[in-house]
Structures are given as structure tokens and as C-alpha cells.
Amino acid sequence: MWQEKKHLSAREIYHRLNLQGKEIGHTSVYQNLEFLSKEGIIECIERADGCLYGHKSESHSHINCLDTGQIMDIYVELPQELLEQIETQIGVKITDYRIDFYGHYSHNCGSRTIKDQKIKGSFTDVF
Numbered sequence: 863m864w865q866e867k868k869h870l871s872a873r874e875i876y877h878r879l880n881l882q883g884k885e886i887g888h889t890s891v892y893q894n895l896e897f898l899s900k901e902g903i904i905e906c907i908e909r910a911d912g913c914l915y916g917h918k919s920e921s922h923s924h925i926n927c928l929d930t931g932q933i934m935d936i937y938v939e940l941p942q943e944l945l946e947q948i949e950t951q952i953g954v955k956i957t958d959y960r961i962d963f964y965g966h967y968s969h970n971c972g973s974r975t976i977k978d979q980k981i982k983g984s985f986t987d988v989f
Contacts, residue, residue, distance in 0.1 A: 869907055869914035869933045907933060923961040936963075 870878075876891045895915050899906035905918045914933060925934045938961055945956050 869905075869916040871912055871914055873912075875915065921958050921960065923963065925963045925965070927967050928964055929966055 872888075872892050872895055875895065876886070876888055879886055879891070895904070895906070895913075898904045899915065903918060905916045907914045907916070907924070909931075911931075916933075916935075920937075922935045923938045925936050926932075927934070940959065945959075949956055
């Protein structure tokens with residue numbers, strides 16, 4: 863899983879382990895993924911069709927392709943002024959954030975990868 867750049871289901875991980883000659887049962891895979899996720903070692907993304915697991919890296923957001931189901935990591939940096947405005951209106955000190963985007967990519971997501979791309983935005987009148 864550490865070599866993968868995409869998020870995998872428990873079934874995909876189980877299948878890949880078996881292809882590598884690792885004799886491990888479905889239950890063991892699920893239990894270990896659940897443990898690693900709870901400990902913050904791997905990332906778990908819950909979806910309607912099941913969980914996907916991936917290497918946990920620095921804080922990031924996701925783009926979810928509604929056509930292929932692919933999830934791409936993307937790094938979004940919100941303006942400090944917006945974060946301060948949210949903190950003032952909500953009364954909570956923001957220590958981290960993650961944004962999930964959903965949409966249709968104009969080309970095949972399988973051939974498109976967004977890697978370590980940082981996006982800075984300017985947002986006005988959000989609230």
C-alpha cells in the first residue's frame with residue numbers, strides 16, 4: 863500500500879497481497895486496516911460502496927470523480943483571512959481542514975493524476 867498512489871478497497875488490498883504470495887484472510891486484512899486507520903497510520907475514506915484506504919500524508923483534500931470513482935489527493939491552501947472569518951463566526955479555533963470536491967473530469971481520470979499540487983484560493987463573501 864505504501865507504493866500505491868491511489869486509494870484501495872480492502873478487497874483490492876487482499877487481492878494484491880495474495881498475488882504477492884501472502885497468505886492472509888479477508889478478516890485479518892479488514893481488522894488490520896481498521897486498526898491502522900484508528901491509529902492514524904493510514905487514511906480511511908468512507909464511501910457509500912465501502913471504505914478506501916491510502917497512505918496517510920500531510921493534510922490534504924480530495925477530488926472525487928463521479929464517473930470513475932477515482933479519488934485524487936490535492937493540496938488546498940485557504941486564505942488566512944477566510945479561516946479567521948470562519949473562526950470568528952463559529953467560535954472555534956481551526957487547526958486543520960480538509961475539503962472534498964466532487965465532479966466530472968472532462969477526460970479519463972485514469973490518465974490524469976494530480977500530485978502534490980497546491981492550490982491557493984481567494985474567497986470573498988463566503989458567509
